[in-house]
Amino acid sequence: MKLFEYEAKEILSKYGIPTPTGGLITSPKQARETAERIKSPVVVKAQVLVAGRGKAGGILFASSPAEAELSSSKLLSSKIKGIKVQSVLVEEQLSISKELYFSITVDRSNRSYVAIASSEGGVEIEEIAAATPEKIIKVLVDPLYGFRSYHARQIAKKLGYVGSQMRELAAIFLKLYRVAMDCDAELCEMNPIVETSEGKFVAADARLIIDDNALYRQSNFHGRLTKIDGDKLTSQELEAQKSGLAYVKLDGNIGVIGNGAGLVMATLDAIKLYGGNPANFLDVGGGASSDKMAAALNLVLSDHRVDVVFINILGGITRCDEVAKGILEAKNRIGFVKPLVIRLVGTNEREGRRILTEAGIPILDSMEEAAEKAVGIAKVGG
Amino acid sequence: MGIFVNASTKAIVQGITGTQGSFHTRLMLDYGTQIVAGVTPGKGGKKVHNVPVYDAVEEALQKHEADTSIIFVPAPFAADAAFEALESGLKTIVIITEHVPVKDAVQVMARAKHQGAVVIGPNTPGIITLGGCKLGIMPVHIFKRGSVGIASRSGTLTYEIATGLSTMGLGQSTCLGLGGDPVVGLSFVEVLKEFEKDEQTKAVVLIGEIGGDAEERAASFISNKGYAKPVVAFVAGRTAPKGKRMGHAGAIIMGKAGTAQSKIDAFREANVSVAEKPSDVAKILAEKLKRRKNIFGGAESER
Numbered sequence: 001m002k003l004f005e006y007e008a009k010e011i012l013s014k015y016g017i018p019t020p021t022g023g024l025i026t027s028p029k030q031a032r033e034t035a036e037r038i039k040s041p042v043v044v045k046a047q048v049l050v051a052g053r054g055k056a057g058g059i060l061f062a063s064s065p066a067e068a069e070l071s072s073s074k075l076l077s078s079k080i081k082g083i084k085v086q087s088v089l090v091e092e093q094l095s096i097s098k099e100l101y102f103s104i105t106v107d108r109s110n111r112s113y114v115a116i117a118s119s120e121g122g123v124e125i126e127e128i129a130a131a132t133p134e135k136i137i138k139v140l141v142d143p144l145y146g147f148r149s150y151h152a153r154q155i156a157k158k159l160g161y162v163g164s165q166m167r168e169l170a171a172i173f174l175k176l177y178r179v180a181m182d183c184d185a186e187l188c189e190m191n192p193i194v195e196t197s198e199g200k201f202v203a204a205d206a207r208l209i210i211d212d213n214a215l216y217r218q219s220n221f222h223g224r225l226t227k228i229d230g231d232k233l234t235s236q237e238l239e240a241q242k243s244g245l246a247y248v249k250l251d252g253n254i255g256v257i258g259n260g261a262g263l264v265m266a267t268l269d270a271i272k273l274y275g276g277n278p279a280n281f282l283d284v285g286g287g288a289s290s291d292k293m294a295a296a297l298n299l300v301l302s303d304h305r306v307d308v309v310f311i312n313i314l315g316g317i318t319r320c321d322e323v324a325k326g327i328l329e330a331k332n333r334i335g336f337v338k339p340l341v342i343r344l345v346g347t348n349e350r351e352g353r354r355i356l357t358e359a360g361i362p363i364l365d366s367m368e369e370a371a372e373k374a375v376g377i378a379k380v381g382g
Numbered sequence: 383m384g385i386f387v388n389a390s391t392k393a394i395v396q397g398i399t400g401t402q403g404s405f406h407t408r409l410m411l412d413y414g415t416q417i418v419a420g421v422t423p424g425k426g427g428k429k430v431h432n433v434p435v436y437d438a439v440e441e442a443l444q445k446h447e448a449d450t451s452i453i454f455v456p457a458p459f460a461a462d463a464a465f466e467a468l469e470s471g472l473k474t475i476v477i478i479t480e481h482v483p484v485k486d487a488v489q490v491m492a493r494a495k496h497q498g499a500v501v502i503g504p505n506t507p508g509i510i511t512l513g514g515c516k517l518g519i520m521p522v523h524i525f526k527r528g529s530v531g532i533a534s535r536s537g538t539l540t541y542e543i544a545t546g547l548s549t550m551g552l553g554q555s556t557c558l559g560l561g562g563d564p565v566v567g568l569s570f571v572e573v574l575k576e577f578e579k580d581e582q583t584k585a586v587v588l589i590g591e592i593g594g595d596a597e598e599r600a601a602s603f604i605s606n607k608g609y610a611k612p613v614v615a616f617v618a619g620r621t622a623p624k625g626k627r628m629g630h631a632g633a634i635i636m637g638k639a640g641t642a643q644s645k646i647d648a649f650r651e652a653n654v655s656v657a658e659k660p661s662d663v664a665k666i667l668a669e670k671l672k673r674r675k676n677i678f679g680g681a682e683s684e685r
Contacts, residue, residue: 106564109569143488184484216458217458260539262589263618265619265622266539269659286519286537347521
């Protein structure tokens with residue numbers, strides 16, 4: 001789960017990491033008031049969960065409260081990369097002497113967390129990492145011992161700081177590691193963390209992504225998942241979220257339902273290979289019940305662009321009889337307005353086949369044969 | 383023989399009284415796996431499919447000899463179950479559970495490495511060594527005993543490709559799922575090393591998917607060290623739209639790695655054949671093995 005910048009900064013601030021003075025606003029009038037309170041030029045930042053917000057025009061500078069009102073009014077009525085701006089963060093403009101990068105994230109190959117830092121933070125960090133990897137400092141965190149103060153000091157020193165500045169910066173790094181661990185973060189990033197002209201360090205931007213699998217023990221974030229992503233999700237995607245289905249809308253006309261992300265991806269690849277276009281990615285996951293299967297079918301059929309539905313199930317923990325029951329349930333509830341191509345093999349296959357065959361629904365054995373058939377039907381136009 | 387597990391493997395099931403645990407214990411027993419005990423805290427003294435249940439791993443091991451555990455407990459308790467198994471000295475741990483928090487997975491893998499234990503998963507269909515031992519949830523009728531080793535990042539795709547191999551008469555030695563999570567216990571490289579040592583395995587199939595760089599690492603391992611057995615790969619997600627990206631840090635770690643094309647290119651540069659469709663894996667492998675047999679005059683199958 002991605003947090004907004006303002007939420008991430010609130011958390012950083014609670015852990016004692018310096019952040020700019022400012023406030024979240026939802027109306028231009030509030031922006032003016034906030035700017036008046038700050039008493040210095042401000043930066044006005046759209047709160048949207050997309051990367052490259054600055055380059056897309058989501059960050060504006062204002063030298064007066066009147067200008068802050070105008071800028072925020074502009075942002076609040078705009079879309080950044082297709083996402084409607086619903087709130088804006090108004091903050092003091094920092095006098096920047098240097099922009100640094102620091103993050104804690106998961107290094108999957110090394111099966112550990114890793115601290116990443118660079119003396120060249122800012123929006124170009126990815127390009128810098130690609131072109132001059134030597135400017136990126138990485139310290140793997142041994143899970144048995146954690147990220148220690150000497151690691152933090154070592155990084156601060158490599159970034160070019162000594163004495164009290166080194167200690168101050170190291171303390172911030174340690175706090176960020178604490179945030180990452182306490183919040184079960186997949187990514188906890190300050191980009192940039194700024195050295196001000198007074199030689200102080202401030203987290204000018206922050207990004208925090210919480211591990212969805214750990215949300216059950218992150219009570220601070222309970223009940224806000226749909227609220228946050230709500231405006232950019234299609235109605236089908238919202239429905240999928242409620243039913244616990246992994247669904248992504250695509251732009252074709254062949255509805256796809258399968259079990260297992262790998263199999264569903266391979267199914268999409270096969271459809272494309274035969275010249276067709278998938279309408280969606282839908283993974284019912286492992287051990288789907290008949291209810292879940294029926295919900296999946298309802299969902300895919302609710303997309304009016306879909307001409308044919310391709311169900312590709314290979315049962316392991318998923319039982320074919322449950323899948324078959326779900327398909328029948330959906331049939332009884334809504335009827336089939338669109339043709340179905342079903343491929344069903346694996347655990348309890350015989351029972352699943354019996355249920356569907358008795359209901360007059362044909363079943364195929366091979367995924368590629370089924371993909372070809374689905375593409376054929378879609379081309380004819382259903 | 384096969385790798386990691388075989389006919390002499392003695393296993394316990396953690397979470398044996400749950401729906402999935404109990405259902406799959408029966409199927410594993412049916413396959414002939416030696417399940418010597420089960421563990422579910424609070425259910426000690428019961429029996430599941432005639433397997434005695436204990437409250438703790440330690441208690442189970444006082445009464446039974448075992449070297450391996452398979453874990454079916456819910457995600458919030460999966461790491462605890464794994465630690466318990468590791469602390470009791472079990473050497474191979476299969477974690478079927480999905481949705482284990484990544485922080486927990488990191489800690490489990492560190493502990494396992496510390497004591498030289500192997501973790502398969504989490505979020506894996508498990509492992510099966512044909513004719514010997516199944517510790518997982520895969521349907522068995524799609525497999526056939528033989529000499530192809532399979533390592534995969536995707537459960538159902540493994541079944542898909544194994545079905546194709548079996549139909550072509552290319553049986554398998556060991557098939558295992560690395561697990562679908564960002565942090566899992568085994569990499570393709572580690573499994574390749576095991577398959578290379580295993581006498582029964584004559585060829586290897588790697589089933590990858592987008593995300594991470596496990597495939598790229600496997601490719602560079604093969605091209606740097608050379609590999610004594612033919613390898614065929616399949617990568618799912620060629621047409622997948624750009625998925626969620628882990629901000630800047632993800633891009634910094636991965637560079638260009640992670641896309642299907644990057645993985646396919648890496649494999650091809652390492653002279654690993656990459657199948658276009660799942661069913662092509664069997665065709666390519668059959669061709670490779672035939673050519674090899676011609677070169678070696680069929681002698682290698684005698685070893």
